[in-house]
Amino acid sequence: MGLDDIKRRIAAAEERAGRAPGSVTLIAVSKVQPEGRVTAVLDAGHRVFGENYVQEAQGKWPDWRNRWPGVELHMIGPLQSNKAKAAVDLFDAIHTLDRMTLARKLAQQADQQGRSPHLFIQVNTGDEPQKAGILADELPVFLSSCHDLGLSPSGLMCIPPEGHDPLPHFRLLRRLAHDHGLPHLSMGMSADFESAIAEGATHVRVGSAIFGDRA
Template sequence: MELNDITRRIRAAETAAGRPEGSVTLIAVSKVQPDQRVEAVLDAGQRVFGENYVQEAQGKWPDWRERWPGVELHMIGPLQSNKAKVAVGLFDAIHTLDRMSLARKLAQAAEAQGRLPQLFVQVNTGDEPQKAGILADELPGFITQLRGLGLDPQGLMCIPPEGEDATPHFRLLRKLAEAEGLEKLSMGMSADFESAIAEGATHVRVGSAIFGKRDYSA
């Protein structure tokens, strides 16, 4: 199945980059995918999944987690501040922390629930006005503010501009992470995850290459 092919390609990319086998985590992006496709990937042994919508994830993953123990769930889509409480309880990692208002809500929810998912700060590496994310030159101040709230981000995430060579964006994200002492890099999707691994990605987000094309009309 496609999952096996993607896993082989990840292992090959790790080797080509001189990195240890298993140093890259595959996040299978299951948003808007039919249940039978996701369940087939669960049956095949995949346990790390990414979702873009809190409500969608809330409706399906509690049951799947009972049936397939050990699932790790990552929030990889835009997160509304009013969904922060639910997100803290549901997800093991949030990749789209991009503003202080959300950070405050996450800090409040984490204190109330006694748990805090791994946090990745989304960086707008292409300085695109229509895209979420902290601008590169604002990142140090933002990280300082997060730590002042008691939040300790583990890494950075980016979505390079569509139609551009992604490699310079991956390289920039790695440099920004190194400057802030952050070890995790969420970057690379179906079309470019091997390039991301070459530049140091620790998490790659692959959806359609595993599950097939999404049908948003369903």
């Protein structure tokens, strides 16, 4: 596998689903990958990357952005409220808005910094008690509260339960996004991104299939 292979598979999945070429954004998940693997993907021209940890991203991306202009950086891991300031400063999109305390912090930082990343609400589609995310039936109230804070989430994100068929979860997320007029769907990873594209994903998060197993 590798970047070119994943891009070909995304293009083929778009075509099968009757979707416009380029309608799916590939987020290359670069967390804890060796520097050489990431810079090789940058050298190949890819510019959209995902990170799970604010501190790790702070340590490498400011320099890499200077060397490779045009990078778009997505926060795809759990975000602690005390890291909201750094996250708003560093990331172009945050996919893990999952609780009201974080929404308040992000709204405060957006106001103070005069910028707001694109926001995806993480939905716990499997009602898993150990997993972060808003439950599906809590989404309308959560969205309303976000709007009251001046936030404008543009999409939803989910991580289906491990070992389960992801399709019902992709379909639930798509229905929720449609019902609430949200245009973006962040769903699908290395093992199932083609199924996610068939169900309407606009952003897929692929790491090991591009870079190889994490160090």
